[in-house]
Amino acid sequence: MDSVHESRFVYVTFIRTTPERLWAALTDPVFIKRYWFGMHVETEWTAGSPWTLTFADGRVADAGEIVEVDPPRRIVIRWRNEWKPEMKAEGYSRCTMDLEELDGAVKLTLTHGIERAGSTFIEAVSGGWPKILSNLKSLLETGEVVLKP
Amino acid sequence: MFRALADPNRRELLDRLHHRNGQTLAALCAGLAMSRQAVTKHLGILEGAHLVTTRREGREKLHFINPVPIYAIADRWIGKFERSRLAALADLKRTLEGDEHG
The missing domain is CATH 1.10.10.10 (Winged helix-like DNA-binding domain superfamily/Winged helix DNA-binding domain)
Known part of the structure; x- marks a missing residue:
């Protein structure tokens, strides 16, 4: 909600796959690289473990920690931008991925928000996520991504 | 949609x-x-x-x-056009380089 104290978006995509396969796609760094424009994710995927997202050249883009993991249903990440000072200054955001099986497909709901109005960071990621989710859907359903890095 | x-x-x-x-x-x-x-x-x-x-x-x-379905449609068509543009560039390259069998 873009209110006086919060910026948030909720994206939904339906992917013809199983929750287990989607879970693997969301947590396997080799697979992530294929739909996330070459980004590298490093974490143990356990509650409390550090989480980092690095560019292909090794610079840290975002970092934080895993808040909640419930395979194959839910991941919550405490997430802060690390490479743009004005976005880093906004502090930590919260990204939640919910997986729900529905008629041979999985509904993936991605909620990403921060407790501040008019967040530049949330605006920036809100433009990136649809491309990533679209690539993820395409990769799981057809074995190929449409948008390359 | x-x-x-x-x-x-x-x-x-x-x-x-x-x-x-x-x-x-x-x-x-x-x-x-x-x-x-x-x-x-x-x-x-x-x-x-x-x-x-x-x-x-x-x-x-x-x-x-939720803009995700709109992106999926854009992917479908833009992706297709990009592929045909790449194919056209490959053809041009073959022609210019004189490799007809490319």
Whole structure:
């Protein structure tokens, strides 16, 4: 909600796959690289473990920690931008991925928000996520991504 | 999805959510010429097309714009055109380099 104290978006995509396969796609760094424009994710995927997202050249883009993991249903990440000072200054955001099986497909709901109005960071990621989710859907359903890095 | 986007009232609702995401029905109705009933109907169609998604928070139901299906369509067509453009460039390269058997 873009209110006086919060910026948030909720994206939904339906992917013809199983929750287990989607879970693997969301947590396997080799697979992530294929739909996330070459980004590298490093974490143990356990509650409390550090989480980092690095560019292909090794610079840290975002970092934080895993808040909640419930395979194959839910991941919550405490997430802060690390490479743009004005976005880093906004502090930590919260990204939640919910997986729900529905008629041979999985509904993936991605909620990403921060407790501040008019967040530049949330605006920036809100433009990136649809491309990533679209690539993820395409990769799981057809074995190929449409948008390359 | 195209049928959902074809209606100007529904596009206006999407514009309003794009401008301010996560609104209640009452907030969306404010300042619109449409009746609350009409807004509810249009939101139902947008939700059915997955262009709008809702979250219940306490007693409030919040509406969020979901652009993912629009990207999927863009991917489908732009991806296709990009592939044909790449094929055309490959043909041009072969022709210019004189490799007819490419």
